[in-house]
Amino acid sequence: MVCFCFLVDQKRIMKNSKPIACSCSRCNCSAHVADMCTLTRFCYIPFYWRSWKAIVCCFCGAILKSYT
Numbered sequence: 001m002v003c004f005c006f007l008v009d010q011k012r013i014m015k016n017s018k019p020i021a022c023s024c025s026r027c028n029c030s031a032h033v034a035d036m037c038t039l040t041r042f043c044y045i046p047f048y049w050r051s052w053k054a055i056v057c058c059f060c061g062a063i064l065k066s067y068t
């Protein structure tokens with residue numbers, strides 16, 4: 001079971017980000033609304049992915065809000 005944990009990983013991809021009139025609560029930089037995609041991979045082969053929208057900070061990468 002320990003090996004299994006090393007073989008499975010998750011990768012987050014950000015697509016189509018657009019600036020919005022909102023600032024980050026952590027660093028006060030401008031936030032962007034982005035189409036996100038989470039890939040779950042097994043031995044680097046994606047077998048599951050999920051698309052979602054999120055408001056992310058373009059500076060520190062914090063997710064301020066997410067929509068499924």
Ligand SMILES: [Zn+2]
Nearest residue numbers: 024027057060
């Ligand atoms: Zn930030």
